[in-house]
Amino acid sequence: MLELLFFLLPVAALSGWLMARRHYKRRYRPQESPFSPDYFKGLNYLLNEQPDKAIDVFIGLLEVNSETVETHLALANLFRRRGETDRAIRIHQNLIARPTLSSPQRTQALVELGLDYMNAGVLDRAEQLFLELLQQSPSPDEAPKQLLRIYQQEKKWQQAIDMAKRITPDKKTNTNALIAQFYCELAEPLANKDHHQALNLLRSAQQYDNNCVRASLLEGKILIQIRQYRKAMRALQKVEQQNHFFLSETLPSLQQCYEHSGNIQSFKEWLQGLLNRHPHLTSARITLTNLIRQQQGNQAAQNFLYRQLHQHPSVEGLHHLIMLGEDNHQVLIPLIKDVTTALIHKGDRYTCKNCGFSGRTMHWQCPGCSQWATIRPVEIHLSALEKLLEPSR
Template identity: 40%
Template sequence: MNQWLLYGVLALLPLAALSGFLMGRKHRKGKQDNRLSSDYIKGLNYLLNEQPDKAVDTFIDLLKVDTDTVETHLALGNLFRKRGEVDRSIRLHQNLIARPQLSSRDRNSALFQLGLDYNAVGMYDRSEKLFKELLSDPVHKNESLVQLLNIHQLTRDWDDATKIAEELQSSLGVEQSKPIAHFYCELAAQKRQDGDIKAALSNVKKALTINPDSVRASLLQGDIHLQQKSYKQAIKSYQRILQQDIAFLPEALPNIAEAYSNIKDNSGYRSFLNKSLDAGAGVSVLVELSKIIQAEKDDRAAAELIGNFLKERPSLKGLQRLITLHIEHAQDSAKPSLQLLDDIVEKLISKKPRYACHNCGFETKAIYWQCPSCKEWSSVKPIKGIEGE
């Protein structure tokens, strides 16, 4: 017998023991069933002959569905699902539901487990139907709402996700403003892609009403206004990020610069950058401001600005900008060394992640509004410090 088969047989022994126990109890009550006895022996023979699949089915059949064994069936189904044997779990739960003598409470428990089975194999239409049916059951309502919310997010059905999240918030009192705002942003992005700008802006407005601190909504609103050449409105939307979460400001900087450029307000852009730095913005804003000072004054003034900043807040990105400013004015003998240092810092920056999830620690170079690892909304944020902003 190979190692894995041995493990499988050992795992079935508790089930065999339980079947034997139930059979023995019936015998003590004077209800001995010869067929039950022969089937139990048959199950043991399957175990001994290294046929665990047949043994499982035999022992399950021996567990007559009644108030004493429903929990055992549900536990077995849960075990099968966790082991990846979802087909067997589905069959077991379907068998339970088909029993006419099952109480409504036990039937609903089996329905919920069957819904989890369907989720595990991606049969979301079937699981959605079951969980909707269970919304009328006070015992399973909240759990079913959670499962429905997960399904709608996985299938990107943002309208239904919004409705379920609102019902979940009302039912459980669990704050859902952040995910609901993201659902409206998802709808806005879809409408924008379809060319329905009015509907897109309407959904963004709903997102900001639900969660005034939604950086994503401000970015999206600013992008739409910029696309529509409503530059002042775009700037107004982007500026909101300073109060919402200034760490995300670098995401908007190129578009902010474009908006100010289109209204020919260079002094306004410079004033905005200075205001942002005073409010605690990171090195990306500093680099932008240094470019303006370099153009208006000279490299020395830009380098002085960067240097003063780095004394208080060391940054690889700031260091690279400082090296770039010094290369042009360095002696010929020093230029190769400075260029090498610049290349090294550039490689360090390019290899480092820019964002991290504050919930699970997931790191990435691209921004995600929902963490791909833990599925939490608004948990992925720009990294701060010497390797970030």
């Protein structure tokens, strides 16, 4: 309420000034008041804390001309920020209906009206309005940006690609990375039924963003389905250069590729090199432990993992070590195993680096901040135990 009152006082003053100015331009008449009776009525409403009625009066007093357009726009924007979208729409529609508006002012009012519709969730009207603005020459920068927002919400990925291509990239918006994500969205439903088309879409994604992890993971999955294991290996191993945090997502598929190629020893050597480059990669350590167990038995796997955990302790590593020796102690081992199982299940597997959203499912568009490719896998290290042991709120 106070914010609105403070805003309306200068509006009231401006209204009075404009009326006085217009009056003195005609002729100075000492016997006449320079203020309209409506002006005092508006002030009375304002002083009696009836802002809705005061607003209506002051809007009526502000004649739409080049000197008052900004005041109308500022007042409407205030309403939109306060959630009073209907009032904002009414002011903008009133502005647009005035024939005295210049072309830039009319365009600005149309953009603001489109933002009102977006804020109100009336996406069809907003889309129609911004498409009309897009036909102007030059078109306002806001038109493709807002259409991009609409098409993302409606999951119209091809239209979203078209709009993203019309936006000039800047520091805040990496449109190439966005376009790559949209191509992945188009490719994903085709991954199990039209491999050729899906792979073409993924190539388009990589043309726009060579560091698109999602495209590499999906490409590897499709190539495995059509039994092109060596190509799948190359696609999946590319992830290390793109974003090494996603290496844990590649390991099961890579193991499948090496097994079908009959070269599991090379996979072991690659995993060892991976651990040398990324010593905190618990998923690679556990995968290598399982391979040692298959080839050399439980004791060799226990010895390897025990040495590794001394240097790089982690909850998942400890849990796996307990599972390897769970028959050694009939009471203590199952108890510790229950504790580590609970910790692993309680810990979140994926976290957004932008807003901190975390969960157990991978999302390529963050549900918290709606940003793309900001969520990445995380591993639970022993340093996180204190946080994990905190009671849930």
